[in-house]
Amino acid sequence: NAGVTQTPKFRVLKTGQSMTLLCAQDMNHEYMYWYRQDPGMGLRLIHYSVGEGTTAKGEVPDGYNVSRLKKQNFLLGLESAAPSQTSVYFCASSPRSWEQYFGPGTRLTVT
């Protein structure tokens, strides 16, 4: 039981490049989330999903897109990376309101 895994762990992009972050969970959770964490700003919700085939915007969705074609996977895409998207990205999954399981994070630097 791996829990929540994220790929890749680190990435450096140039401004304007695109990339996809992959999140996978093996706990059969309905809810999945993408957050970014910046120093002094806590966790900010980018997008979330309440089930396979659904997505919704969170607090800071601009510049990101997501897809959840399979229940166990939640993809976060950056179409044209900007330096402001330099951050640590966390994926989480949840079986119920009060219990989120986080992945190990992806450290992204955009130069």
Added chain:
Amino acid sequence: QKEVEQDPGPLSVPEGAIVSLNCTYSNSAFQYFMWYRQYSRKGPELLMYTYSSGNKEDGRFTAQVDKSSKYISLFIRDSQPSDSATYLCAMTVNTNAGKSTFGDGTTLTVKP
């Protein structure tokens, strides 16, 4: 003004001290109150949760919720160096698709 405000810290205490970590909130609809622990360069992990008002104890950790004051606390007794981490409070309503609102975190260092 943020929905959830957390004492910013950082906090540095000697081993064995009692630690108090605190958050205030403005949304009276919050029903579940959680504390996550995040070690350096790791993802957050759920430490404890409380439903509505009251206290909950788990070993050296006690979570306290006062809904009338919109104030929650996490107490750590007999703190250990292994407790050194960032602690995030989080809150949610039951019908909110599991979305939680997080505080910015308080970084705790317990010195041996």
